Amino acid sequence: MAQPAVLMLEDGRAFRGEAYGAPGTAFGEVVFNTSMTGYQEVLTDPSYAGQIVTMTYPLIGNYGVNAQDEESAHPQVAGFVMHEAPPVYSNWRAAESLDDYLRRSGVVAITGIDTRALTRHIRSLGSMRGAIARAGADPDALLEQIRAQPRMEGLELACGVSTDERYVVPAAGDARFRVLAYDFGVKSHSLQLLAQKGCEVTVLPAETPTDEILAAGADGLFISNGPGDPEAVGHALTAIRELAGQGTPVFGICLGHQLIARAFGADTYKLKYGHRGGNHPVRRLSDGAVEITAQNHGFAVRGDESGIPGAPELRVTHLNLNDGTVEGLEHRERPVFSVQYHPEAAPGPHDSRYLFDRFVDEMARRPAAGERDA
Structure with missing residues (x-):
């Protein structure tokens, strides 16, 4: 009963x-x-x-x-x-x-x-x-x-859900690229999609030191989703800036999007009740297309279609059609981009999976190691 x-x-x-x-x-x-x-x-x-x-x-x-x-x-x-x-x-x-x-x-x-x-x-x-x-x-x-419970503002939860030890997700077929994935609470479907596109993915604990990440010499850096306040995850920002400065493609989603924004000077803030669900409309500014997206976040990057205060190197690429919040960013000169929503979209919708193709294309355009060292 x-x-x-x-x-x-x-x-x-x-x-x-x-x-x-x-x-x-x-x-x-x-x-x-x-x-x-x-x-x-x-x-x-x-x-x-x-x-x-x-x-x-x-x-x-x-x-x-x-x-x-x-x-x-x-x-x-x-x-x-x-x-x-x-x-x-x-x-x-x-x-x-x-x-x-x-x-x-x-x-x-x-x-x-x-x-x-x-x-x-x-x-x-x-x-x-x-x-x-x-x-x-x-x-x-x-x-x-x-x-008496703590409020979400200022709460660092990512390290509590991250992997304790690094592990490798092998590529499906021949490995074309070696990708490092910063695990702040990564969803398994994101790793599967990267593997399906020829990426051998090394998943790193959230507290991995920056020098280890820089020494790995990977073809790309993926920064995952995760819980808590992005302001409390400051240790990732240096690695993002350093790899971006080397020309390494960087792709972030959700918390990763917020961390990329903060790494280049942007501010984040807590939304009134957040965006959570599989039916959020987002406008892609490059062509006006509307993507129906899966979302799960309580914080957002401060800014609007005109730009991101404090981060002149970044441009806005996507906007939420419900409330106008920033849903996507890219660096003006470096192969760095991010979205606030979840393009892996498990169970759906799948409108935004092209972003994984973009990440692979950015890595394919990057010069080979020998050419970069020449």
């Missing part, structure tokens, strides 16, 4: 439902995701570390869980919120139910709440700290615990 549970926010508002997943209490920043599918990719995206994720689509769990759709080794969310969890699941790849998966992984969840009301509340007042707890918890004590 389902046990009553509550989702409480730091402003004292409570949403009552039923316990789901693992027993216990979960604390984190409460955010919402507008994707209609891909809940397993959401759960295992390291960028969601420290966050309680609300799915706005009402039916979650209907196609179960499988091993192929994981973006990391295990769920990364702090908690999970749904309107309705179906009693059965059906899919030819499914290995277990969502409930069993969350229990096995230790993820506290809640179902049966009014996710529409919760989403409207967050959109009006902004993302805020919260907790999922059993309904019998003392509300005053729970609220005190929520307000």
Whole structure:
């Protein structure tokens, strides 16, 4: 029999439902995701570390869980919120139910709440700290615990989700390029796409010293997505500038986009409630095309179509059509570019996968090692 549970926010508002997943209490920043599918990719995206994720689509769990759709080794969310969890699941790849998966992984969840009301509340007042707890918890004590949790601003979470040891993802077929991937919470599908395009990818821990990166002599640097405040990840900026100065192609997504911007003098700031989901329209300034993109971020680069304050070497390449925020950048002279959204797009949409081709093309145009040393 389902046990009553509550989702409480730091402003004292409570949403009552039923316990789901693992027993216990979960604390984190409460955010919402507008994707209609891909809940397993959401759960295992390291960028969601420290966050309680609300799915706005009402039916979650209907196609179960499988091993192929994981973006990391295990769920990364702090908690999970749904309107309705179906009693059965059906899919030819499914290995277990969502409930069993969350229990096995230790993820506290809640179902049966009014996710529409919760989403409207967050959109009006902004993302805020919260907790999922059993309904019998003392509300005053729970609220005190929520307000004692750290805010996302200034929080360094990338090192907590990064790999502890470097590892290699071999190229599919002959290796044409050697790529270093700065792992701040990389999704496995990004590495797969690079490998499919002939890249042997060496994945580096987030705290890898700059001199090791420079000494590796790679053909390109990929800077991954990740959680937390980009302002707290200052140790990567020198490596970005140094490799860019050597003419090494650099490609960043999400947190990587923010770090590239900061490396060249830009500022970042926290959005009111962030962009999370698979249906965000982005305009490509070069030709006016609109890409439908997958996004997951709570911070953005300060700037607009006219430019990036403090970073004259960068130009804006993409803009969000919902709120005008900066979604893409490129260096005016160096082979360095980045986007705020997720072009690996697992499970979709796939409008932006051409960016991986651009990265490969930039590496192909770079002179061979012997020519660079001549």
